[in-house]
Amino acid sequence: MPAIREVRLKSRPSGLPVHDNFEVATVDLADPGPGEVQVKNLWMTVDPYMRGRMNDVKSYAPPFQLGKVMDGGAIGQVTASNDPAFNEGDLVQSGFGWREGFNASAKSLQKLDPRDLPPQAFLGVAGMPGLTAYAGLLRIAALKDGDVVFVSGAAGAVGSLVCQIAKAKGHKVIGSAGGSEKVAFLKEIGVDHAIDYKAEKDLTQALLAAAPDGIDVYFDNVGGDHLEAALNAAKLFSRFAICGMISIYNATEPQPGPRNLAMLIGKNIRMEGFIVSHHFDMMPKFIEDLSGWVRDGKVTWKETVFEGIEKAPDAFVGLFKGENLGKMLVKLA
Amino acid sequence: MPAIREVRLKSRPSGLPVHDNFEVATVDLADPGPGEVQVKNLWMTVDPYMRGRMNDVKSYAPPFQLGKVMDGGAIGQVTASNDPAFNEGDLVQSGFGWREGFNASAKSLQKLDPRDLPPQAFLGVAGMPGLTAYAGLLRIAALKDGDVVFVSGAAGAVGSLVCQIAKAKGHKVIGSAGGSEKVAFLKEIGVDHAIDYKAEKDLTQALLAAAPDGIDVYFDNVGGDHLEAALNAAKLFSRFAICGMISIYNATEPQPGPRNLAMLIGKNIRMEGFIVSHHFDMMPKFIEDLSGWVRDGKVTWKETVFEGIEKAPDAFVGLFKGENLGKMLVKLA
Numbered sequence: 001m002p003a004i005r006e007v008r009l010k011s012r013p014s015g016l017p018v019h020d021n022f023e024v025a026t027v028d029l030a031d032p033g034p035g036e037v038q039v040k041n042l043w044m045t046v047d048p049y050m051r052g053r054m055n056d057v058k059s060y061a062p063p064f065q066l067g068k069v070m071d072g073g074a075i076g077q078v079t080a081s082n083d084p085a086f087n088e089g090d091l092v093q094s095g096f097g098w099r100e101g102f103n104a105s106a107k108s109l110q111k112l113d114p115r116d117l118p119p120q121a122f123l124g125v126a127g128m129p130g131l132t133a134y135a136g137l138l139r140i141a142a143l144k145d146g147d148v149v150f151v152s153g154a155a156g157a158v159g160s161l162v163c164q165i166a167k168a169k170g171h172k173v174i175g176s177a178g179g180s181e182k183v184a185f186l187k188e189i190g191v192d193h194a195i196d197y198k199a200e201k202d203l204t205q206a207l208l209a210a211a212p213d214g215i216d217v218y219f220d221n222v223g224g225d226h227l228e229a230a231l232n233a234a235k236l237f238s239r240f241a242i243c244g245m246i247s248i249y250n251a252t253e254p255q256p257g258p259r260n261l262a263m264l265i266g267k268n269i270r271m272e273g274f275i276v277s278h279h280f281d282m283m284p285k286f287i288e289d290l291s292g293w294v295r296d297g298k299v300t301w302k303e304t305v306f307e308g309i310e311k312a313p314d315a316f317v318g319l320f321k322g323e324n325l326g327k328m329l330v331k332l333a
Numbered sequence: 334m335p336a337i338r339e340v341r342l343k344s345r346p347s348g349l350p351v352h353d354n355f356e357v358a359t360v361d362l363a364d365p366g367p368g369e370v371q372v373k374n375l376w377m378t379v380d381p382y383m384r385g386r387m388n389d390v391k392s393y394a395p396p397f398q399l400g401k402v403m404d405g406g407a408i409g410q411v412t413a414s415n416d417p418a419f420n421e422g423d424l425v426q427s428g429f430g431w432r433e434g435f436n437a438s439a440k441s442l443q444k445l446d447p448r449d450l451p452p453q454a455f456l457g458v459a460g461m462p463g464l465t466a467y468a469g470l471l472r473i474a475a476l477k478d479g480d481v482v483f484v485s486g487a488a489g490a491v492g493s494l495v496c497q498i499a500k501a502k503g504h505k506v507i508g509s510a511g512g513s514e515k516v517a518f519l520k521e522i523g524v525d526h527a528i529d530y531k532a533e534k535d536l537t538q539a540l541l542a543a544a545p546d547g548i549d550v551y552f553d554n555v556g557g558d559h560l561e562a563a564l565n566a567a568k569l570f571s572r573f574a575i576c577g578m579i580s581i582y583n584a585t586e587p588q589p590g591p592r593n594l595a596m597l598i599g600k601n602i603r604m605e606g607f608i609v610s611h612h613f614d615m616m617p618k619f620i621e622d623l624s625g626w627v628r629d630g631k632v633t634w635k636e637t638v639f640e641g642i643e644k645a646p647d648a649f650v651g652l653f654k655g656e657n658l659g660k661m662l663v664k665l666a
Contacts, residue, residue, distance in 0.1 A: 052599075059599045060569075060599035060600070223594070223595065227594075236393075242597045242598055243598065244598065245594075245595045245598070248595060254592035254593065255592060256589030256590060256591075256592055257589060257590020257591045257592060257593075257594040258589075258590045258594075259587035259588060259589055259590060260587065260590075261556070261560075261578075261590040261591075261594075262556065262578045262581060263606075264575045264604065264605070264606030265575055265576065265577065265578070265606040265607065265608060266385075266392045266393035266606070266608060267393070267606065268605075268606055268607050268608060268611060269605070269606050270603065270604070270605040270606075271597065271603075271604045271605070272597070272601075272602070272603040272604070273596070273597030273598040273599070273600065273601055273602050273603075274598065274601050275598060275599060275601060278601060
């Protein structure tokens with residue numbers, strides 16, 4: 001593997017990212033040094049949260065650097081190893097960004113036991129997006145018996161698992177997504193009411209039609225109008241897990257918050273933001289639960305796959321155009 | 334007491350309430366019936382939350398009715414009793430609205446033991462506003478050691494007690510209020526940094542100057558710009574107790590929420606609205622703690638008093654003009 005390609009941040013986007021914000025470079029890969037392992041990536045992930053890191057602002061993760069490779073997770077295979085812990089052919093999980101391969105110290109890699117799952121599932125349903133759904137619904141929103149659950153971005157990697165966990169636990173679930181294909185998928189996974197937000201004039205009305213008595217839990221991937229509708233439909237003591245606000249990630253001006261935020265008071269609503277990295281302690285229990293749900297046919301998932309690292313920018317931009325059904329992935333080999 | 338005056342809702346306000354929304358009526362008071370008690374009110378309360386009930390919308394409490402007396406709490410004295418549980422001269426707490434006196438069944442009254450406090454304190458620091466401060470800070474915001482606390486509306490009935498409880502527990506406290514008189518009061522009660530928001534161009538900057546490392550707890554009485562600044566200055570895992578949003582109560586159009594609400598996610602902020610009536614279980618412990626703090630000189634309070642029931646509308650409207658320092662009260666006798 002003498003030469004590999006990688007995707008770098010060429011310029012910072014204003015609004016929706018465009019092709020010109022990225023550049024594909026070819027670099028030579030040296031032989032792995034002492035204690036190092038050489039990895040050929042098979043799959044890489046693009047996720048909405050990466051948009052925030054393209055801006056040059058302080059946040060929970062440092063911004064991507066101009067001229068440097070885009071950060072992110074990948075699943076790869078060991079092609080050469082100078083460390084006894086790894087053998088050629090081992091599957092590994094890593095976080096070295098949008099590239100076809102790399103050398104890294106053995107301790108920066110995690111060996112992957114795929115169990116009965118395809119390896120790329122560990123970038124989606126069995127990875128960070130999966131744990132995000134699990135921790136957000138069960139710990140942040142503190143799901144309890146009888147809760148009516150509303151999920152926005154419900155056909156995405158996180159949202160579709162939130163819906164299915166809630167269904168597996170016997171809840172009434174309302175999911176919102178854009179377009180008939182996504183709505184069909186929501187019905188397929190057993191969501192009680194699927195709202196096509198692109199076809200609705202009044203999201204509050206649509207939500208209240210699906211949940212006339214209101215909602216107890218809102219899992220927010222979208223923000224904006226969806227959050228406003230959820231506040232309108234919220235019951236007393238409802239809990240909102242704020243996971244993402246994809247509706248505003250590409251805004252060039254700060255976007256106003258919901259106009260009905262004062263409803264928090266009278267309805268005693270708890271609204272809590274979270275990022276998954278503070279909930280890694282739940283990973284073992286999550287994988288155990290997930291395996292059971294998959295085995296029992298209670299959890300399934302979709303992938304939208306772009307092929308070739310040169311397509312990674314398209315895959316990423318597609319997230320904000322709603323082009324993905326389930327997890328957006330790039331297949332590298 | 335053959336004739337008493339009462340204040341009725343004449344018309345619903347659009348925006349800031351005005352005199353013409355109220356009317357003072359004189360009614361004859363019959364002798365108390367069997368099992369009834371006659372009460373002469375000494376003090377009545379006006380509170381910001383009452384503004385919401387002047388609108389004809391469904392909320393946590395039903396709207397006030399046109400032509401009917403304004404609802405609210407009062408402290409009075411028994412003038413005649415047909416129930417063995419009450420004697421002439423007893424102090425009682427009641428919720429029969431803006432009126433000089435009334436007859437009511439004995440079981441709808443609460444006998445008041447003022448301990449060492451003036452009776453009107455039970456409409457303020459030792460009443461609902463006091464419990465609001467206590468429950469909001471200790472239960473909703475879950476105050477813990479080392480927290481830096483920011484309080485808006487800090488010179489009001491609720492806010493000034495929040496500040497003092499936090500100080501009594503050894504916290505760094507930043508309070509915001511409008512005008513030099515209120516700022517002087519905040520310093521008097523030991524607030525570490527008093528922000529005069531009327532004199533500040535940039536509330537975020539002022540807050541970060543007072544708390545360079547950020548805030549852990551925000552007690553919100555105001556909403557709007559204050560909430561936005563608090564989000565900007567919030568630390569990871571900070572907790573916001575959303576008690577009131579007086580900045581928007583009189584808005585005739587829905588007001589946009591904070592433009593930086595997405596900060597909830599990266600900062601893992603918990604934002605929780607509440608109303609005091611769900612926290613009455615804390616009352617005995619609150620009164621016990623409060624008595625200790627008052628005895629030790631750690632809690633004091635201010636009252637702004639209007640005299641005569643005909644002044645009740647002025648007192649009420651004054652709340653939204655920032656005319657009160659501490660609890661706004663109307664002295665009826």
